Every structure is written in C-alpha cells, then in structure tokens.
Amino acid sequence: MAEAVKTVKVTIDNITVDVPVGTTILQAARMIGGDVVPPAMCYYSKLQGSGGKCRTCLVEVSKGSEADPRPMPKLVASCRTGVMDGMEVKNMTSPKVEDARNGVVEFLLLNHPLDCPVCDQAGECHLQDLGYQHGKQGTRYEFKRRTFEKHDLGPYIQLHMTRCILCYRCVFTADQLTDKRSHGILSRGDHAEIATYIEKSLDNNFIGNVIDVCPVGALTDKTFRFKNRVWFTKPVNAHRECKCCSGKVTLWQRGEEVLRVTARKDQWGEVEEWICNECRFEKKKTTDWTIEGPTHVSRHSVISQGHYENTIKPKETFTAVHGGRNPQLLMDIHSVSEVNDPSIDLSQINGPATSDVYNHSTKQA
Amino acid sequence: MATKLLLAKAHVEGIRHFEVYRREGGYAAVEKALKMEPAAIVEEVKKSGLRGRGGAGFPAGMKWSFLAKPEGVPRYLVCNADESEPGTFKDRYLMEFLPHLLIEGLVVSSFALGSNRTYIYIRGEYAWIVGILEQAIAEAKQNGFLGKNILGSGFDCEIYVQRGAGAYICGEETALIESLEGKRGNPRIKPPFPAIKGLWDCPTVVNNVETLAAVVPIMNMGGEEYAKIGVGRSTGTKLISACGNINKPGVYEIDMTISVEEFIYSDEYCGGIANGKKLKACIPGGSSVPILPANLLLTTAKGEPRLMNYESLADGGFATGSMLGSGGFIVLDEDQCIVKNTLTLARFYRHESCGQCSPCREGTGWMEKILGKIESGKGAISDIDLLWDIQRKIEGNTICPLGDAAAWPVAAAIRHFRDEFEWHVNNPELCQTQNFGLAHYADPIHVPA
Numbered sequence A: 001m002a003e004a005v006k007t008v009k010v011t012i013d014n015i016t017v018d019v020p021v022g023t024t025i026l027q028a029a030r031m032i033g034g035d036v037v038p039p040a041m042c043y044y045s046k047l048q049g050s051g052g053k054c055r056t057c058l059v060e061v062s063k064g065s066e067a068d069p070r071p072m073p074k075l076v077a078s079c080r081t082g083v084m085d086g087m088e089v090k091n092m093t094s095p096k097v098e099d100a101r102n103g104v105v106e107f108l109l110l111n112h113p114l115d116c117p118v119c120d121q122a123g124e125c126h127l128q129d130l131g132y133q134h135g136k137q138g139t140r141y142e143f144k145r146r147t148f149e150k151h152d153l154g155p156y157i158q159l160h161m162t163r164c165i166l167c168y169r170c171v172f173t174a175d176q177l178t179d180k181r182s183h184g185i186l187s188r189g190d191h192a193e194i195a196t197y198i199e200k201s202l203d204n205n206f207i208g209n210v211i212d213v214c215p216v217g218a219l220t221d222k223t224f225r226f227k228n229r230v231w232f233t234k235p236v237n238a239h240r241e242c243k244c245c246s247g248k249v250t251l252w253q254r255g256e257e258v259l260r261v262t263a264r265k266d267q268w269g270e271v272e273e274w275i276c277n278e279c280r281f282e283k284k285k286t287t288d289w290t291i292e293g294p295t296h297v298s299r300h301s302v303i304s305q306g307h308y309e310n311t312i313k314p315k316e317t318f319t320a321v322h323g324g325r326n327p328q329l330l331m332d333i334h335s336v337s338e339v340n341d342p343s344i345d346l347s348q349i350n351g352p353a354t355s356d357v358y359n360h361s362t363k364q365a
Numbered sequence B: 001m002a003t004k005l006l007l008a009k010a011h012v013e014g015i016r017h018f019e020v021y022r023r024e025g026g027y028a029a030v031e032k033a034l035k036m037e038p039a040a041i042v043e044e045v046k047k048s049g050l051r052g053r054g055g056a057g058f059p060a061g062m063k064w065s066f067l068a069k070p071e072g073v074p075r076y077l078v079c080n081a082d083e084s085e086p087g088t089f090k091d092r093y094l095m096e097f098l099p100h101l102l103i104e105g106l107v108v109s110s111f112a113l114g115s116n117r118t119y120i121y122i123r124g125e126y127a128w129i130v131g132i133l134e135q136a137i138a139e140a141k142q143n144g145f146l147g148k149n150i151l152g153s154g155f156d157c158e159i160y161v162q163r164g165a166g167a168y169i170c171g172e173e174t175a176l177i178e179s180l181e182g183k184r185g186n187p188r189i190k191p192p193f194p195a196i197k198g199l200w201d202c203p204t205v206v207n208n209v210e211t212l213a214a215v216v217p218i219m220n221m222g223g224e225e226y227a228k229i230g231v232g233r234s235t236g237t238k239l240i241s242a243c244g245n246i247n248k249p250g251v252y253e254i255d256m257t258i259s260v261e262e263f264i265y266s267d268e269y270c271g272g273i274a275n276g277k278k279l280k281a282c283i284p285g286g287s288s289v290p291i292l293p294a295n296l297l298l299t300t301a302k303g304e305p306r307l308m309n310y311e312s313l314a315d316g317g318f319a320t321g322s323m324l325g326s327g328g329f330i331v332l333d334e335d336q337c338i339v340k341n342t343l344t345l346a347r348f349y350r351h352e353s354c355g356q357c358s359p360c361r362e363g364t365g366w367m368e369k370i371l372g373k374i375e376s377g378k379g380a381i382s383d384i385d386l387l388w389d390i391q392r393k394i395e396g397n398t399i400c401p402l403g404d405a406a407a408w409p410v411a412a413a414i415r416h417f418r419d420e421f422e423w424h425v426n427n428p429e430l431c432q433t434q435n436f437g438l439a440h441y442a443d444p445i446h447v448p449a
C-alpha cells in the first residue's frame, strides 16, 4: 500500500492548493498555473542548486504559516523558499512585488545590448517575454553599456557575453551533465563573465544542452547562426535511435530543411530530456529522423505565427493578445532594423543594434 | 581609565610569544574551560550577553545554541578574520599584537562547540599576520594547549589559517565557507543556515575575531560579571577602529557607556578633529552603515546624548540613526565632500559585488556612474531621485547583505545631505573648485516638544 503523501496547504494570490511537504512556492504556483506563476529566469527544476539569483521570482509572504502567522520581513525568492502549512503568498496581488520585479527587470535590461534584431534567440527569449510583461518603454540608463572581450567556445556554441544575465544555468548544466566542466564564471560583480579562462572549445558530448537552458541569446547554436528567425521555422517532434541519449528532439524546419535541432521543452521552457551533441549538431537531414508531428506551441508565442498547427488565425489583434498594451520596446527595434524581412541575409547586417538606435527611434515617435 | 578586557596587555613586551603571554595569565581560560561541560560554556557566553562583533551584532551565545549536533557528523568553528570593510581594522590589531588571545579564545570556543578542526579565514592582504598566527599556533601546540589531547582532557583541536584572495564578499559568512571549500566566493542562498549546513555541509559556527577573543575574558570572569560592563544589551567592551580627520586615529577599546562626543573629543580616544577643523559627519560603524551629520551623531533626534553602543547608535532607526556595525568609526571634517565620499563608497561596493544577483550586480554600477556624474558637476536634480529609487530597489531584494550595504550609504547621504547634492547640480562649475563645507550640518537639532 502506498504511503499517504504528507501535504500542506498554501494560498497564492487567494488560490489555495494542497502540495507535498518540501514543495517550493514557485512549484506550488506552477501547480496552480496561469498568472499566479512568478517568472523565473535562473531557476531550472532539472538543475540542482539553481535559482535564487535573478530575483525575478520574488514574492511577498503575507503569512508565514499556520503555526507562525507572522509575515516574512522581506520579499523572498519563490524558487528557493519552501512552503509551510497555512502559508499565504502574494504574487500578482502585491504592489510590493510588482515594484520590486519592475526593478529587477530594469536591472536585467540595464546593460543588455537590446540587439534582438540580430539575436538568434529572439522569439524564444525569456528576457524578451519578461521585458514585454514588465518593462517600461525607454530606459533610465544613459551610460555606455558593458562590453566584453570575445571568447570562442568552439564550432558548436556561440557566446554573446553582452546578453548573459548570469543565471548560472549553463554552469550547473556543465557540472551536472558532463564529467568535467571547462567553462565557468570569471571575475565578479558587473564584470563577471562566462568564459573558459584559457581559450578552449567546449566539446563534451552533452555540452550542447547549455544552449537550451540559456534563457537568453548568450549561448546559441553556432550551426544555426543567422540561418533564420525562429518564428519562420516550423517545430516538429522527432526521434531517432541514439546510443547516448533518448533521441527525442524537436526539429526546426524551413520547408524540408532541418535548420536546427533542440531538446523538447515543457510549458515552462524547460528541457524535457537532455540530448547529445550528435543529435543536436550532426543530424540535420529529415531522413535522419522519424517525424512524430508538430510540436505544440502556445498560440500567444511569436513562434506560432507560422500557424502550421491551427489554421485558424487568432481573432485578437496584437493589442488584445497583450492585454491592451501596445508593445513598443522590442517591436520598434525590429522595425528599424528591417531584419524581419526574410530576404535579408542576416549575416550581412553590420553589428548589433545599439541603444542609440533604440533611443533615437523612441524619441522621434 | 576605561575597562580593558582585550587590549590590556597589548603593550607588554614580547606578548606575541607564548612564554610572555602565559606569564601574564594567558591560557587560564583554556584550563578552566576544559574542566567544564561544553554546554556550560555556551551557557556562560549566553549569560555574558556578548553580541557578534563582525557587524550584525547577533547574540553569540544564541548563535552557538543553534548549532545542530547530529550523530557522527563533524562540527566546525570558523573564525572570520576577513576584515575588509572600509574603516575597520580592529581585528588586524588584535591578531597582530595579541595572537595568543585569539588562539586561546578559539580553543575554548572549539571545545564548547565540539569543533576538532577550526579555521581562521584571514584577509589575503594581511599576509604578514598569517606568519604571526602560525607561530602562535605552533607555540600553543608545543605547550599542549592545542593539538591532540589538550591538557590531558581528551579533547583534540587543530587550528588552520587560510588566506583569502582579496575579495570583500568572502567576509560574508556563507561566501567565506564557499571560499574555504576552495570554490568561488559566492554567498549561499539561505536557508539552510551554516548552523545546520555550513562548511562541507556540516554544522558550522562563523564568528568574528573579536567575538572569539572576547570569550577569554568571559571565561575568566564569568558571564554574569562580563554582562555588568556596558549598558543594556551592549555588554562588555568593544574595539573601535577610528580613522578620518581626527587627531589620534587608532584602535580603542571602549566601555559601551561613553558618549560619541567623549569618544571624538577626549584625549583618551580620538583627541578631537584634526587641524582645528569642525566635525561635519561620521560613519560610525564601518562603510556599510548610514552616515550621520554632526548634529545627529552627537545627539539623538530626541536631543539625548548619543552613546557608543548598539542601541544608542541605532536610536531613531535609519531616519535619524545609524549602527554600531563592525566599529569602523570614520570621521569627516568640514572640508570633506559628501558626494565624493558617497561616490568612493559606491565604487567600492560596485567593485566588490560578487555579481550573483541582478539588483546588486547592476544597481551598484549604476549608482556609481550617477554619483560620478553628480560629483563632476554634470548631474541633474532628477539624478538624485533616480539614485534614491535605485537604492530602494536594491535594498532587501538581494541574496546577501552586501546589496543592503551598498544601498544604505547612498540612502543616508541623500537623506541627510540632499542640499549638498543639489548644490552640486546647481553649481556645476563652482563644485569643481569649492566645497559645500560644514553648512548647517552641525546646527543644533530642533527637538519637537
């Protein structure tokens, strides 16, 4: 007979759930789903020790527990705080949380190059999503954005350090998936960076997974570099017999061509099963794979613009989809940079769009 | 003469060496402690009211009693000698001149906590002190006060000295533990606290040098007697490292009943402001604590004289008070520019942030840049408000208190010296050649009836 799992009651934004002892606030919120789920930029359920760093998931604990009902004095990182029986949490119902989270988003974007037009991650970038949800139009930062010396990580993985939010996911991935981590974080503070110290290519057979865990465009697939915008590609689930991994992947196709292979991701953007480098980088022919069918993509995602799964186009206008808000920040850049035009060869674009371009365009508007 | 429990023998010739230290009554605390039950020692420390001298002022006895004691798992005591807070240099003095006092305190504390391997994590720049400590350790060992079966009690204890590599953040106790384990010195996300899961995931107590040294007089005189010195919850004596525009910078041991005014102006301590200048402001507890203008430093908002202790310096909260912190007492005279001083501190925190969490990593750099702009006469009034908003969004939202420590000095400078910031904005050229001066910062404060 299965032992009864001990559960506790937690209330998030006035919705109560029973969750197993040891669940974090974030996990409990994910069980409820919808808008009560705090955004998470560094936490990754499959990576031990992750979370706590980006501070986007901060929530207010207005009641500690049934036993000790005192509120917690500070906002807490929901990804690293365990629930207690009778705990009451405020996420979207807390003005304090909203204020702090707006601050965190501003900090994350502060030194970000805003080069979405030339970034391969655009369209599936968690920082873009977060920016849409919480970002202000325009920036209060008037100084030169940080730059780094370029490091070459080898033939598979492209590093754009300026886009990195130092979530440490790639470090945990390399620690937990490969036998010897050869990249890490050098220096500290605002000059901390991802690097290998002595220039070295990352070549472990599972290291490609760092691309999938990276929430931004700091680590991208070199074999896909500038090949296409993700929203012009069509994701399909496929598998193959593989000696080292499950072989279950998503292929990103344009016509019959396989432009990119990634692991399959769940609704939180997390990898379902890790895949090996061979599957990811070497198998770029449809004949390498057994196709299962289209990957489900949230209708609200820009990727679903390829509307291959549902031929019915959403009736809402963009504004309606975005809850009455007129997204400007990132779309503006897209319109000035012209890279949405698929006839343009992306590798021909001269350098990243800078904040100047961006500031200039908003001032004119 | 004030009570001197720690530094009384600091000037005895040769006190660095075991024979002299022993002749002067040293290691009596070890002899006494080893005949007691460890729990009874913890009890004495509790009774003494000793509060952590590293900055936060957490009651030491209480911290010790939180230490988990699972079967078959080692426990560790770690002495925090990282001392990198600008303005703080008391531990250096203690270790340099009275190394055996620290070793004695460590042996007693290790016994009380059940630590057979105790570490001193010392700031890398204190390179020469490592040798002094190692010599003291060797001497204590030769004389049976350290090592195997100390004084025949059956208690074994080794003390290791580990040098840091020049990072302020490694003074934060969990970053220190990471560094001690040979990793990058990033603060850990708490809970779990070190008392449950610390060094190598074992229960660990981290205490400041001065805290652990104070265990010696507590052992010798008993917790109750120790608690009679001082006032309220500020028991015992405190080392203050005084620096800045004073006649006699140095390390002083004070009884926490004296007033700030006495500490600054009496010849026994700072000896007044140097060069006949006037007092403008003071950071009373190390660079992280809020700066106070002269008037609020010397008296509380209620008009009472402010005393050099935990409660009195904190009187009025951050609105009108500050903190005793680590005891780094930085005095600024009328020629000092608050904007520049704040910029210097902001630069320090930007440089020392570990970079793990976004508010601290990004916010500290942003504040430094804005302060630089204001200081060079290129600021706008809106920059002052922006600074306020940034510090507000860092404070309380970070992994470790370094974020708060970076936010507080900026907040306090704007809170108390906003006129001076505005003067910089409104006089972009003048502020490059002239100083705002003492202005009204020493004027008697208006006490509401």
Ligand SMILES: Cc1cc2nc3c(=O)[nH]c(=O)nc-3n(C[C@H](O)[C@H](O)[C@H](O)COP(=O)(O)O)c2cc1C
Residues within 6 Å of the ligand: B051, B052, B053, B054, B055, B056, B057, B058, B060, B063, B080, B081, B082, B083, B084, B085, B168, B169, B170, B171, B172, B173, B174, B206, B207, B208, B209, B211, B212, B400, B401, B402, B405
């Ligand atoms: C950024 C930072 C730096 C710190 N540096 C020191 C230090 O150099 N020495 C120290 O004793 N405590 C330092 N602390 C405080 C320690 O984290 C810890 O509270 C202290 O060592 C506990 O000892 P105590 O209880 O005896 O004061 C620092 C804290 C922070 C957040």
Ligand code: SF4
Residues within 6 Å of the ligand: A163, A164, A165, A166, A167, A168, A169, A170, A171, A194, A210, A213, A214, A215, A216, A218, A219
């Ligand atoms: S490179 Fe990507 S995964 Fe790695 S720390 Fe930066 S943002 Fe995170």
Ligand code: SF4
Residues within 6 Å of the ligand: B169, B186, B187, B352, B353, B354, B355, B356, B357, B358, B360, B361, B398, B399, B400, B401, B402, B403, B404
């Ligand atoms: S507050 Fe600053 S120093 Fe502390 S963990 Fe965060 S980034 Fe590191």
Ligand code: FES
Residues within 6 Å of the ligand: A039, A040, A041, A042, A043, A051, A052, A053, A054, A055, A056, A057, A058, A077, A078, A079, A080
């Ligand atoms: S997701 Fe919780 S702090 Fe980053």
